[in-house]
Amino acid sequence: MEVEIIEASTSDYIEVNRIVREGHEEHVEGDRSIFRSVETVMPEDYYNELLKNDNSKIFIAKLEEETVGFAIISLEVSPPFPSLVSRNYAYIHDFGVDQRKKRRSIGSKLFERCIQWSEEKNVTSVELNVWEFNEDALAFYEKLGMKAISRRMRIDIK
Numbered sequence: 673m674e675v676e677i678i679e680a681s682t683s684d685y686i687e688v689n690r691i692v693r694e695g696h697e698e699h700v701e702g703d704r705s706i707f708r709s710v711e712t713v714m715p716e717d718y719y720n721e722l723l724k725n726d727n728s729k730i731f732i733a734k735l736e737e738e739t740v741g742f743a744i745i746s747l748e749v750s751p752p753f754p755s756l757v758s759r760n761y762a763y764i765h766d767f768g769v770d771q772r773k774k775r776r777s778i779g780s781k782l783f784e785r786c787i788q789w790s791e792e793k794n795v796t797s798v799e800l801n802v803w804e805f806n807e808d809a810l811a812f813y814e815k816l817g818m819k820a821i822s823r824r825m826r827i828d829i830k
Contacts (some may be wrong), residue, residue, distance in 0.1 A: 673735055675778050677785040678731035680742065685719050687739035688732065695768040702805035705828070714766070730731075731785050733769070733778045741769040743782045747793055760791040764800035783816055 678686065683810070692713045699707040722728045722744060733741035744766040750759040764786055769779045789797050801808050 675736045675740070675776070675781050677781055679732060680723065680732045681730070682720060684724060684730075684732050684739060684742075685716055688719065688742045689714050689715075689716075691739070691742055691768045692766060694768075694771050698730070698806070699803065702803060729789055731782060731789075733772045733782050735773065735778070736815055739770075740773040740777075741782050743767045743786050745786045745789060745798075747795065748799075759797070760795045762793065762795045762798045764798065767800070776778050779812060780816065 689712060693711075696707065696713040697709065700709050719730070723731055725746070726748040728744070731743045731745070732739050743764060745762050745764050748761050750756050750761070750765045754756070767779070767782065769782070789800060798818075800813070801820070802813060803812075
């Protein structure tokens with residue numbers, strides 16, 4: 673059984689949202705001060721707008737006919753501040769693999785497709801955000817060659 677990475681369509685929304693929800697529940701467990709359980713994590717309007725946007729792409733991983741993963745990536749431009757180097761980069765907004773199908777190279781193949789798309793778009797880098805509590809994701813992305821470039825911090829006062 674070979675994993676196939678294809679572009680998503682409107683008919684993939686329910687399965688993508690199912691996988692998004694699985695990952696979201698891990699986030700709820702990781703930090704209840706930020707995340708809460710909801711039935712629909714990714715609004716369908718948002719999903720459809722991404723499909724229409726030429727600067728965004730949703731890839732899905734299929735194992736036979738089953739959707740087993742997804743990645744949402746878009747083209748970004750650094751702010752036009754004199755203090756910043758002008759950059760065109762890709763940003764992975766969301767990424768997930770079906771919990772029952774992890775450790776089968778599905779995530780690696782999705783990530784490789786994101787890199788390929790980014791190279792086709794002539795960007796300088798690919799970036800994403802990972803929550804500190806998500807140790808599996810941190811290890812996964814580091815294994816693929818990503819490295820931390822900043823850290824967001826907080827202090828709870830109430």
